[in-house]
Amino acid sequence: MNLTLHAMQRSANCYKVRLALAHLGIPFVLKDVDILRGDTRTPEFLAMNPRGRVPVLQLGNGTILIESNAILMYLGEDTRFVPEDxxxxxxxxxxxxxxxxxxxxxxxxxxxxxxxxxxxxxxxxxxxxxxxxxxxxxxxxxxxxxxxxxxxxxxxxxxxxxxxxxxxxxxxxxxxxxxxxxxxxxxxxxxxxxxxxxxxxxxxxxxxx
Ligand SMILES: N[C@@H](CCC(=O)N[C@@H](CS)C(=O)NCC(=O)O)C(=O)O
Missing domain, CATH: 1.20.1050.10 (Glutathione S-transferase Yfyf (Class Pi); Chain A, domain 2)
Structure with a gap:
């Protein structure tokens, strides 16, 4: 899938995504974002997420996904973690x-x-x-x-x-x-x-x- 996760280690919203990726055994690249240092306010970051929030998941083709639970759905659809019923x-x-x-x-x-x-x-x-x-x-x-x-x-x-x-x-x-x-x-x-x-x-x- 060639995924890059922009995340802060102590953020629970970011941990959700790492936890889902680990459970699913999906490899990914982690890019640390320090919100206290202002990393979410740079033009580069705001171009990915105008809300200036982590987590951000970048797909191999450059597509950007935001909102932790939407990212969970993207990763979890058609797996055992989303009920079929x-x-x-x-x-x-x-x-x-x-x-x-x-x-x-x-x-x-x-x-x-x-x-x-x-x-x-x-x-x-x-x-x-x-x-x-x-x-x-x-x-x-x-x-x-x-x-x-x-x-x-x-x-x-x-x-x-x-x-x-x-x-x-x-x-x-x-x-x-x-x-x-x-x-x-x-x-x-x-x-x-x-x-x-x-x-x-x-x-x-x-x-x-
Ligand atoms: N609803 C969003 C909330 C994301 C969020 O609030 N992220 C926090 C870290 S937990 C953040 O990036 N804060 C930076 C800021 O507000 O400047 C999600 O679930 O992804």
Whole structure:
């Protein structure tokens, strides 16, 4: 496929894509992007993604794909990570939308500002209470589902598990406590134990400057 992934190592949205590529055994070249250094604001980067965000996936023919969950769909379509059944696929999609609409805006934002940005806690102190309330709400919705099924969209591991695992397993970096959500905590362990799983520090062999 000749893929280049423009990504930041500690970004959960970028980790989702590395995790999917690793599970699928698809080789790719990694290009590090440092958002704190302004790498997403250069003319070259903005030409790829006018929103100035990672991850960006570049295909061999130069085609650019943006939005982590859209990239997951591109990679995962016609694989075991996307259900063939239309209803099951719609349920998986619902969790992918939940991840972007409800989970990332609280847990992802909190993790970003509280753990990754120096001085972020002080800068965003007015938002922290809302993040905690909404983050706990998002984890409670996952808990309700994961009491009923081993994976978030049902019996099988899908792209929705990959998308939600990325920030959820680091909920402590967002000041959230997974001990209060035992089914979510068990699911985190289940996902991490799957064959083909890689942790957030994992990098492919080919890295370009
Ligand atoms: N909805 C987008 C969000 C991407 C996003 O927010 N990326 C962050 C890193 S996790 C970023 O590039 N931030 C740089 C910036 O906002 O300047 C996706 O899922 O790909």
């Amino acid at each position: 239309k209803v099951e696929r719609a349920r998986m999609m619902a969790w992918l939308f939940f991840e972007q609409n409800s989970h990332h805006p609280s847990i992802g934002e909190a993790r970003f500002w509280l753990s990754l940005i120096p001085g972020g806690r002080e800068l965003k102190r007015d938002l922290v209470d809302d993040w905690m309330e909404q983050g706990e709400g998002a984890l409670a919705r996952m808990e309700a589902q994961l009491v009923a099924s081993p994976f978030i969209a049902g019996e099988n591991f899908t792209l929705a598990d990959i998308a939600l695992y990325a920030n959820t397993h680091l909920a402590h970096e967002a000041d959230l406590n997974l001990a209060l959500f035992p089914a979510v905590r068990d699911w985190v362990g289940r996902v991490a134990a799957l064959p083909g799983h890689v942790d957030m520090n994992w990098r492919p062999e080919l890295v370009v400057a």
